[in-house]
Amino acid sequence: ETGVTQSPTHLIKTRGQQVTLRCSSQSGHNTVSWYQQALGQGPQFIFQYYREEENGRGNFPPRFSGLQFPNYSSELNVNALELDDSALYLCASSFKSGAYNEQFFGPGTRLTVL
Amino acid sequence: GIQVEQSPPDLILQEGANSTLRCNFSDSVNNLQWFHQNPWGQLINLFYIPSGTKQNGRLSATTVATERYSLLYISSSQTTDSGVYFCAVGANTNAGKSTFGDGTTLTVKP
Numbered sequence: 001e002t003g004v005t006q007s008p009t010h011l012i013k014t015r016g017q018q019v020t021l022r023c024s025s026q027s028g029h030n031t032v033s034w035y036q037q038a039l040g041q042g043p044q045f046i047f048q049y050y051r052e053e054e055n056g057r058g059n060f061p062p063r064f065s066g067l068q069f070p071n072y073s074s075e076l077n078v079n080a081l082e083l084d085d086s087a088l089y090l091c092a093s094s095f096k097s098g099a100y101n102e103q104f105f106g107p108g109t110r111l112t113v114l
Numbered sequence: 115g116i117q118v119e120q121s122p123p124d125l126i127l128q129e130g131a132n133s134t135l136r137c138n139f140s141d142s143v144n145n146l147q148w149f150h151q152n153p154w155g156q157l158i159n160l161f162y163i164p165s166g167t168k169q170n171g172r173l174s175a176t177t178v179a180t181e182r183y184s185l186l187y188i189s190s191s192q193t194t195d196s197g198v199y200f201c202a203v204g205a206n207t208n209a210g211k212s213t214f215g216d217g218t219t220l221t222v223k224p
Contacts, residue, residue, distance in 0.1 A: 033212065042200055042202075042216050042217050043157075048211070056211045058211060088155050090155075099144035099164075100145075101204060102159075104159060105149075105156065105159075107154070107155065107156050110155070
């Protein structure tokens with residue numbers, strides 16, 4: 001069974017650029033969630049995709065957008081990058097069924113904005 | 115939204131000691147997980163425990179949902195237990211959102 005994978009592992013961008021981060025969910029899972037973790041803080045929920053539809057969004061501006069594909073992999077896109085977007089971006093996959101939603105995390109993508 | 119408070123923020127132990135980490139949450143939840151974040155940033159699943167008690171080796175966890183708290187117990191701690199421990203909660207009323215606490219940073223000294 002393949003776990004959650006993310007690419008790339010590290011990325012350096014400059015202010016104003018756009019970035020796309022990718023996540024492959026664990027086999028059999030139907031839900032992907034994205035989180036931003038700044039240094040020294042807990043992960044902050046960005047949004048969740050369930051069966052290709054956005055299913056909840058945290059307090060992030062519209063320049064953070066996402067997609068989930070039919071194979072349940074996902075992309076996180078961030079436009080007009082700002083210095084504060086520098087963080088570890090974590091993807092979690094789960095098999096959401098009723099109240100059950102145990103999440104499994106990928107290794108993360110570390111984004112640096114200069 | 116749901117507020118999650120973890121305590122203590124920092125904990126330093128000698129190898130072999132026991133410890134208890136606490137997670138308080140402000141509203142009813144359907145999901146609660148404990149994670150250990152390693153130095154490379156990977157979140158390792160410890161327990162999925164919206165209620166009740168579970169044990170896995172030297173680790174155990176208890177969630178008392180009616181009183182809105184969860185406890186993580188680490189017995190006979192080892193240096194490899196060092197890292198940050200997070201509690202994350204979710205509720206169906208929150209449409210998929212999981213809220214993390216700020217974590218407890220555990221340092222186990224040899």
